[in-house]
Amino acid sequence: MLKLMKFRVRVNQGYCLFGCVLALVPMVARGDNATLPAYIIKAEIDRDAHIIQGTVKISFRNHSTQTIEQVPIIVYPNVYKQPPAYLNDVNFEWVYPQRFNAGWMEAELLKVSKHKLIKKKPFVWLISLASPLAPKSSITMELNFSTHIPERFGEFGHSKGSYTLGGGWHPYIPSMDSNGHWQLHLPPPQARFDCDLNYQGHLFVNERHYYADTRQVASVRGLKARQLTLIQTPKLRRLEIHSSRSRATLFLSGRHRRSRERDLQTSIRQALHYFEQVYPDRTDVVTVVEVPLRTEITVGVGGSLVLLSDRALKIYPGLRKYHRAHLFQALFTAMEKNRVNQMEQHGDQLWVQEAVSWFHTEQLLQSTFIGQRDARQLPLIRMLSFLPSIDQVIYTPQFPFTSAYYNLNLATPFYRQGFLRYNRKVSSGRFVLEKLGNQYGKADTNQLMHDYLASENHLPLRRLAQKRFGSESEIFFRQWLYEQPRVNYSIRSIRKIIKPDRKIYSIVIARSGKIELPEPVSVLVKDRQGKTQLYRWDGHNDLYTLEFTTTDKIAYVHLDPQKRLSETSRADNRVPPQYKLVMTAFVFGLDFSNLDSNLLIATQLRRIYGGKNRYNAAFSVDDSLVDFSLGYSRLFGRLIDRLRLSHGLGISYTLSSLNADFLSSSFGTQVSPSGNSTKISVGYGFGNRLSLFNPMEGIGFSAFFTAGLEALGGDFDFFRTGFAYAHIIPFDPQHLLATRIAFGISGDDSIPPQEQFALGGVDSLRGFAFGDPRLVGRSRLQFNTEYRHTYINDLDINLFHLARFRKVQGVLFFDAGRVTGSVVEQQQDPSGFSGYDIGGLFDLGDYFVNSGYGLRIYYDALGIRNSLLRFDVANRLNPDLAFDPIYYLAFTQAF
Numbered sequence: 001m002l003k004l005m006k007f008r009v010r011v012n013q014g015y016c017l018f019g020c021v022l023a024l025v026p027m028v029a030r031g032d033n034a035t036l037p038a039y040i041i042k043a044e045i046d047r048d049a050h051i052i053q054g055t056v057k058i059s060f061r062n063h064s065t066q067t068i069e070q071v072p073i074i075v076y077p078n079v080y081k082q083p084p085a086y087l088n089d090v091n092f093e094w095v096y097p098q099r100f101n102a103g104w105m106e107a108e109l110l111k112v113s114k115h116k117l118i119k120k121k122p123f124v125w126l127i128s129l130a131s132p133l134a135p136k137s138s139i140t141m142e143l144n145f146s147t148h149i150p151e152r153f154g155e156f157g158h159s160k161g162s163y164t165l166g167g168g169w170h171p172y173i174p175s176m177d178s179n180g181h182w183q184l185h186l187p188p189p190q191a192r193f194d195c196d197l198n199y200q201g202h203l204f205v206n207e208r209h210y211y212a213d214t215r216q217v218a219s220v221r222g223l224k225a226r227q228l229t230l231i232q233t234p235k236l237r238r239l240e241i242h243s244s245r246s247r248a249t250l251f252l253s254g255r256h257r258r259s260r261e262r263d264l265q266t267s268i269r270q271a272l273h274y275f276e277q278v279y280p281d282r283t284d285v286v287t288v289v290e291v292p293l294r295t296e297i298t299v300g301v302g303g304s305l306v307l308l309s310d311r312a313l314k315i316y317p318g319l320r321k322y323h324r325a326h327l328f329q330a331l332f333t334a335m336e337k338n339r340v341n342q343m344e345q346h347g348d349q350l351w352v353q354e355a356v357s358w359f360h361t362e363q364l365l366q367s368t369f370i371g372q373r374d375a376r377q378l379p380l381i382r383m384l385s386f387l388p389s390i391d392q393v394i395y396t397p398q399f400p401f402t403s404a405y406y407n408l409n410l411a412t413p414f415y416r417q418g419f420l421r422y423n424r425k426v427s428s429g430r431f432v433l434e435k436l437g438n439q440y441g442k443a444d445t446n447q448l449m450h451d452y453l454a455s456e457n458h459l460p461l462r463r464l465a466q467k468r469f470g471s472e473s474e475i476f477f478r479q480w481l482y483e484q485p486r487v488n489y490s491i492r493s494i495r496k497i498i499k500p501d502r503k504i505y506s507i508v509i510a511r512s513g514k515i516e517l518p519e520p521v522s523v524l525v526k527d528r529q530g531k532t533q534l535y536r537w538d539g540h541n542d543l544y545t546l547e548f549t550t551t552d553k554i555a556y557v558h559l560d561p562q563k564r565l566s567e568t569s570r571a572d573n574r575v576p577p578q579y580k581l582v583m584t585a586f587v588f589g590l591d592f593s594n595l596d597s598n599l600l601i602a603t604q605l606r607r608i609y610g611g612k613n614r615y616n617a618a619f620s621v622d623d624s625l626v627d628f629s630l631g632y633s634r635l636f637g638r639l640i641d642r643l644r645l646s647h648g649l650g651i652s653y654t655l656s657s658l659n660a661d662f663l664s665s666s667f668g669t670q671v672s673p674s675g676n677s678t679k680i681s682v683g684y685g686f687g688n689r690l691s692l693f694n695p696m697e698g699i700g701f702s703a704f705f706t707a708g709l710e711a712l713g714g715d716f717d718f719f720r721t722g723f724a725y726a727h728i729i730p731f732d733p734q735h736l737l738a739t740r741i742a743f744g745i746s747g748d749d750s751i752p753p754q755e756q757f758a759l760g761g762v763d764s765l766r767g768f769a770f771g772d773p774r775l776v777g778r779s780r781l782q783f784n785t786e787y788r789h790t791y792i793n794d795l796d797i798n799l800f801h802l803a804r805f806r807k808v809q810g811v812l813f814f815d816a817g818r819v820t821g822s823v824v825e826q827q828q829d830p831s832g833f834s835g836y837d838i839g840g841l842f843d844l845g846d847y848f849v850n851s852g853y854g855l856r857i858y859y860d861a862l863g864i865r866n867s868l869l870r871f872d873v874a875n876r877l878n879p880d881l882a883f884d885p886i887y888y889l890a891f892t893q894a895f
Helices: 074-081 258-276 318-343 345-369 379-383 388-395 402-406 430-442 442-453 462-468 471-481 822-827 838-842
Strands: 009-010 016-018 039-045 051-061 070-072 105-109 115-116 124-133 138-148 154-157 163-164 189-199 200-203 207-210 216-224 230-233 236-241 247-252 284-292 299-300 306-308 489-496 503-512 523-527 533-536 543-550 554-559 579-591 596-607 610-622 625-639 645-658 675-687 698-706 720-734 735-747 779-792 797-799 801-821 848-861 863-875 887-892
Touching: 016 610, 074 105, 074 154, 105 115, 124 138, 189 200, 207 216, 216 801, 230 236, 230 284, 236 258, 247 258, 258 299, 284 318, 299 318, 306 318, 318 345, 318 402, 318 625, 345 430, 345 442, 345 462, 379 388, 388 579, 388 863, 430 442, 430 471, 442 462, 462 471, 489 797, 523 543, 523 625, 533 543, 610 645, 625 675, 675 779, 801 838, 801 863
Parallel strands: 039 189, 247 284, 284 306
Antiparallel strands: 009 016, 039 051, 051 138, 070 124, 105 138, 115 124, 154 163, 163 230, 189 216, 200 207, 200 230, 236 247, 299 306, 489 503, 503 543, 523 533, 523 554, 579 596, 579 887, 596 610, 610 625, 625 645, 645 675, 675 698, 698 720, 720 735, 735 779, 779 801, 797 801, 801 848, 848 863, 863 887
């Protein structure tokens, strides 16, 4: 029987939950070449069909102590057969250029073999051997295979004629320990490769096998590696970067300004020079290749090969300095690979490489005074943080390379899409290294890393940590390396005891959620004189009481000011809460035909990290009235992002100045009164759309009731109530159907036209001008439908680094609406209308309808801020109305 370690496989996400056993996994036996698995591959790349097809002969020796009856075969491309779980409205365009495109592998054993291929799981198949394989015995299996390569960005896929395959494009066998247990959650074992590959263009096979486009067959013999990486591209330029003893070869797939290429070469040369100082007797060679990456600046795919994003040299020049740390780390990971692999067990090699490379990166940044800053702390960013675009960039970033700009320490990779991580859930090495610094101090952690790099007895990092920090450190490793505990820290209470000569404060800190071992928690206290004191709680127990004496009052208490804890929420880490003023909306619409415009500016006072309580203020102006409102809203439900929850209740007070000329030009006489109105409104809203600019699916619902009251200082008594419902239905990511229905009634008969429902304008019935008297009435029913379809999804046009245009979307829309008790009807027959005439809203013969077409230009301001420019043209469809197109410019979707 096939012997597997006990673990659970979640096929749709492609990783294994294997608890803490990784620390106990024995090292896969290392021996001479005869003990290594061997692959003989003959294949070719079909560029038209995007398929690699060929044969692979696998020779395997049973180096365990058990007899083997079945051998698992990993068919890695099947990971891409279904849309991944992490795919959503925000990141979709960073992964797939057009729409989801599946990848998979087909394979079969050759007829000459008596083995049987059993396809039970999507990416793990079994070969039932014709006869059991005894210890120390060998076997050879031969398979035909064809790999369908998905169109996608990243470490595995094709885009614009280039193929990036970071490993696993052919069937391979996983690691096995000495007890005959197959280690499916680990990267593959070291193996020997002989490969003949037909290709067109330029080709890399791992890091040191480069073939120019003058050849048609690439032959690799005796290559020892864990995986076979292929990079094939139509064209490449080769640049050599030399230091004293080391060398880097840079291959660029596109043309860039010389100044940008010089900056990149300078950064690579700095890394090489630093490494020569750390290891005076070493000579290192590294290869950097530009490929289509969108989520990360750089990616390591094993060996001394580093992949560099083709967008890295195209962003705003002032932001490129934030890329250096990630470039250094990728280079150091490649150069430390061999040394770490010799010292570490197979299960620890990847994260230890990342930890060591980040330690080198920090040392280099400090020695060259470059520093790795957080872009969110730039003075200009902080000064402009009240703007909605800047606030979203700080707290809900929706752009690539976020980890580079924000110096983020990710517990798990942002996307577990690469060959080395697809089947395992292990924290990044940098995360573990920084956790060591939090627990045992930065100085001791740095000394641990120096000892590891200078170790003469080749002790693994975890063993060395146990010697330095004690056996408890191994439990911390298990807690940091795998599934992170979902915990939250909060300030439960602050109590003051006043004495004649001093003040004693008692602060209670609470922790919710289970944790295997406690973590240190920092508590910063600042008094009114500006003096600060940093206290430390060792994290034991779920409650902690901090008592201290002071001569002045406390200004605030702040938990985890250095943001070292992995918490579910930071909104409750400060007392009193720290608030910010944010412009939540800035909407400007312009009707080119009538030169009418509308403006809305809305602001909100809320906690730094969101919170549930929001205090609102808004100002709006259009042809009918000028509004100023103050309100309060309470959010609840599930988190949509760090700032938004799915449900909200609100109440507001609004003071309006009515424009007496609102309808006079249409009638020749003044029919809209002057004066003021004061209103109290209550409302409820629900929404589950993730993206703010390009939602691909989801719904939005709102309902309201508004009462205008003379008792509050206004000139009119009236009410309005209604609801709106919008739904986006995806056919696929590039073809969406968006619909909206809005209903409302108002009264009584004395309600001024300025406060009645008005259809028309940039976000309503676009074929009619806002304020058309036929479309201003006491009750309304409105329908909108849009067919949104993408023309170009990866445009990549740079406008002087101020904006990068990336997507063009077309929108075919249809609007229909009806009001009852319109101003026209009231003027024609003042006594002929009373009540709400809800039934009249469904008289299809009285509807006003229009259709039109629009373009949506998506762009990234300064390369990071997601923005939208909308152009619409609409025309009436009613047979009794003249052809009169109306043109619009706006900066948001209609709904």
